[in-house]
Amino acid sequence: MQNEAKKTKPEQRQLENLKQEFQILGLDILGVCETRWTGNGRFTSDDIIMLYSGGQDHSNGGGIILKQDTAKSLISDRVMAIKLRATPVDMNIIQAYAPASASTNDEINTFYEQLGQAMTICKST
Incomplete structure (x- = not known):
């Protein structure tokens, strides 16, 4: 970030x-x-x-x-998750930039961990 x-x-x-x-x-x-x-x-x-x-x-x-109270999380340079209070329902937006196939296993695993964090944030109230 x-x-x-x-x-x-x-x-x-x-x-x-x-x-x-x-x-x-x-x-x-x-x-x-x-x-x-x-x-x-x-x-x-x-x-x-x-x-x-x-x-x-x-x-x-x-x-x-x-x-500030609308944006719940900016996770990394590859994954961003925000929760928006909206009507009639709240919205969750996850923006992800996946590593290329030539990336190391560590980079790929880190990306999926960060993506999991974003999904957890979106599931929470």
């Missing part, structure tokens, strides 16, 4: 604007495009988490903003 990233002042202002709109609209999750932020990372700011992915220059880029 990426370390907490530090953003420049313009990027911090963008984040503050996004947080304000997120709270005004009463959202639990929000997808954003054209962040124009470089690299990949994660922010925790007040009661939200922002996951973002961008290129090497300040073009394109996207992200997901979640309430």
Whole structure:
């Protein structure tokens, strides 16, 4: 998992604007495009988490903003599991990136252990 990233002042202002709109609209999750932020990372700011992915220059880029109490788990660089409170039913999302067939047995076993953790998280209340 990426370390907490530090953003420049313009990027911090963008984040503050996004947080304000997120709270005004009463959202639990929000997808954003054209962040124009470089690299990949994660922010925790007040009661939200922002996951973002961008290129090497300040073009394109996207992200997901979640309430901290909405996002239950980010497991590893290969497995992410989140539980979303939704209506009429809650949703579980597992995103997995399996190792290639050339990977070592240890890498493959670790992946399946992490996938099992994600499934356990999704089964819990």
